[in-house]
Amino acid sequence: MADQKEKRRSVVEDVPIPKHLLSTAKFNSPWEQIKWEKSLPQNNRVQRTLSTTLNRREKGGLSRSSSLSALRISRPPRTSRPLTNPPALHEWEENLRSPNSLRPSNSDSEDEPITPVKQVAFSPTQLSRISSRTEHSRRSSMHEVYEKAKLRGVALQRKYWVRLLFEWGLYLFLVLFVYFVLIGMPLWKGAVWWLYWVVRNKFVIKGGFAITIGLAALYAFLPLLILFDKDPPLKEAAENQDPEKNLSNAQSTALLIPCYKSANLIGPTLEAALKIFPPENIFVIANGNSEKPLDNTEEVCQPYGVNHLWVPVGSKIVAQFAGCYAASxxxxxxxxxxxxxxxxxFPIVSDKLKGKVKCIGYTIKSVGPNSSKGTYCQQAQDLEYKMSGLQRAFFGKLGSATFPHGAISIWKTEFLKQTFHEHPGFSVSEDWFFGDSCRRLGGRxxxxxxxFVETETPASVFFSGSGSRGGFGEMTIFQQRFKRWNFFFVIGMYYDLKYILTSWKLGWWEIGAKICVFQEVYETLIYLLAPFVLPISFVVRPEFCGILLGATVGMYIVNVIIFNEIHLRLKNERISWIILLFYYTFYKIALTVINVISCYWSLYKYARYFAKRHPKVIEDEQAIEVILSLEKDVGASQSTTFLVEVDESAPPSDPTHTHANTALKRLTLTKVQMDPAQRWSTFGQLESNPQSLNRRSWL
Known part of the structure; x- marks a missing residue:
């Protein structure tokens, strides 16, 4: 028996196989076929068998696994065990780094046509032993994290009277600060009066405004020194130039779409995504504080053949956490x-994730329903988003942007997992804290x-009309920014200053990164001081103050005109003059007022929010339960349900909610199968073989 196995391996290893015989091979997608043909040697021989590799695995202690329980051989996970592999084995490992580079076979018969997966010479016993050992180690490690999370959850719990004392203690502190520090009467004249006295008698107001306007102009005009990247070629032209690179980048990248009540939005999103990614790479992670899904998102996803995951924890960051491990x-x-x-x-720029660069954001644009220009408010947001994209691109070249847009970003998977360990776990402004964690870990x-990636935005500033936004999509700018985006403006100064003073992992890139981060501190200080400095300035020198404010507004108008007529003209994305001159200025003034008031509103709301201690994502018992449930689901054919203890409270759109009540909810893991009747009509432009959509690989 041993001689027959050895003979069989030598035949596979030595016999040349012409390419035309590979026409009998079965491939599950065009991405798979291109990847296999690219891996063939120049002499048309199939690469040597992995039988010797297996022996080296036994002797050399390679602590990596390839599991045939999944429908593809995945990239081997990292372990703490050292690698002592010969060069040939390293070459084989590089081939395994692409998720679909090798496929398992359904039979070991020698009479079947030779396919690429016939070169995997693992015996079932050996493979099972290796796979189970690594799987057991990974599960044990996650169970240890789970036990620590439970202990941490107990340690973070505060009794009701302690939370009440903390909350009202902060309220009392704020009242005492306003009276004894700002007002001061009759004990002393107070900080506000002394600020007035300094501005009137000692402070050189011209110099002060010059410094303020100078810094504002520096941050406003410096990004105009660069241009947007050139437009990528159209899809057809790009595929004709380098199909392997396009398909390889798409094949090695998972698309994660966290969503909440998104049944009316997810369809067009998936249709656009399937022109870029194969369906098995797409993961829709629906979430909400409910035992059952809140809408029919899963039914909407089913015709598209993508993966669907229901997480009964109403948190976007937990959904991203689960999706990251589902697509590990x-x-x-x-x-x-x-x-x-x-x-x-759409360019998948995963090849640029090298060195210190661990995350790449994309510039976005605001649109109305059905990709229309939308209302004046949405067009003004369009200009704002594009200017923000240029600023982030400038600071990214200088050192590092503060954070990518929450709407879209691409990450190294393993590094993103590390950021979850550093992320404070706040369900509000989670994208900002992703950026902070990334920079503190040494990632650019x-x-x-x-x-410009389209995203639908609120249709008005203060009063909402009819719209199509679903889930957490607020209908007004005020609701969006006052209640969520600006909530951590003030507390964010602590994280920014901590980063500026203590983090030095980016080397020389830290200089540019810290300049970018300081801009956030500077803007927040302006918002906090504006209610005091502006009234005092108008009282002391009203004409001069009015002239300087007018000059400041004029400076920003010149800035947007240059941006619109040069940068956006080159991208064929110009904004109309009506929006630019008559609407955008008043729009920015309204946003400034919202930002100022929201900073003080958040100071008041911090008392209730921080009365409850918030664990990191990796310390959250519910989040770890989701990951453990994902591991249990490996190999399941359709769906599995697990009990998860979660909050029975309002959705997390309210950042001040305390989540007091808990109950058992069900975590449903569903591998969506495409309806055979709709298979070819839906993906005829994507798949050359309609049978290729029968596979839905998960882990």
């Missing part, structure tokens, strides 16, 4: 919102500005 076999992950429509020529954040 992929080298990179692309995070997008449920209303982001990827353009047909750069931008891809070749395309």
């Amino acid at each position: 076999e992929f080298e990179n992950v692309l995070l997008i919102d449920d209303d982001c429509a990827l353009p047909p020529n 954040i750069t931008m891809c500005s070749a395309v």
Whole structure:
């Protein structure tokens, strides 16, 4: 028996196989076929068998596994065990880094046509032993994290009277600060009066405003020194130039779409995504504080043949956490919102994730329903988003952007997992804290500005009308920014100053990164001081103050005109003059007022929010339960349900909610199978073989 096995291996190893015989091979997708043909040697021989590799695995102590329980051989996970492999084995490992580079066979019969997966010479016993050992180690490690999370959860719990004392203690502190520090009467004249006295008698107001306007002009005009990246070629032209690179980048990248009540939005998002990614790479992670899904998102996803995951924990960051582990076999992950429509020529810039660059954001644009220009408010947001994209691109080249847009960004999978360990776990402004964690871990954040990714935005500033936004999509700018985006403006200064003073992992890139981070501190200080400095300035020198404010507004108008007529003209994305001159100025003034008031509103709301201690994601018992449930689901054919203890409270759109009540909910893991009747009609433009959509690999 041993001689027959050895003979069989030598035949596979030595016999040349012409390429035309590979026509009998079965491939599950065009991505798979191109990858296999590219891996063939120049002499048309199939690469040597892995039988010797297996022996070296036994002797050399290679602590990596390839599991045939999944429908593809995944990228081997990292372990703490040292590698002592010969060069040939390293070459084989590089071939395994692509998720679909090798496929298992359904039979070992020698009479079947030779396919690429016939070169895997693992015996079932050996493979089972290796796979089970690594799987057991991984599960044991996650169970240890789970036990620590439970202990940490107990340690973080505060009794009700302690939370009440903390909350009202902060209220009392704020009242005492306003009276004894700002007002001061009759004990002393107070800080506000002394500020007035300094401005009137000692402070050189011209110099003060010059410094303020000078810094504002520096941050406003310096980004205009660069241009957006050139437009990528159209999809057809790009495929004709380098199909292997395009398909390879898509094949090694998972698309994660966290969503909440997104049944009316997810369809167009998936249609656009399937022009870029194969369906098995797409993961829709629906979430909400409910035992059952809140809408029919899963039914909407089913015709598209993508993976669907229901997480009964109402938190976007927990959904991203679960999706990251569900797609752990992929080298990179692309995070997008449920209303982001990827353009047909969308560039997957995963090849630029090298060195210190661990995250790349994309520039975005604001649109109305059905990709229309939308209302004046949405067009003004369009200009704002594009200017923000250029600023982030500039600081990304200088050192690092503060954070990528929450709507879309691409990450190294393993590094993103590390950021979850550093992320404080706040369900509000989670994208900002991703950027902070990334920089503190030594990762740069750069931008891809070749395309503008569409995202639907609120249709008005203060009063909402009819609209199509779903989930957490607020209908007004005020609701969006006052209640969520600006909530951590003030507390964010602590994290920014901590980063500026203590973090030095980016080397020389830290200089540019810290300049970018300081801009956030500077803007927040302006918002906090504006209610005091502006009234005092108008009282002391009203004409001069009015002239300087007018000059400041004029400076920003000149800035947007240059940006619109040069940068956006080159991208064929110009904004109309009506929006630019008559609407955008008043729009920015309204936003400034919202930002100022929201800073003080958040100071008041911090008392209730921080009365409850918030664990990191990796310390959250519910989040770890989700990951453990994902591990249990490996190999399941359709769906599995597990009990998870979660909050029975309002959705997490309210950052001040305390989540007091808990109950058992069900975590449903569903591998969506495409309806055979709709298979070819839906993906005829994507798949050359309609049978290729029968496979839905998960882990």
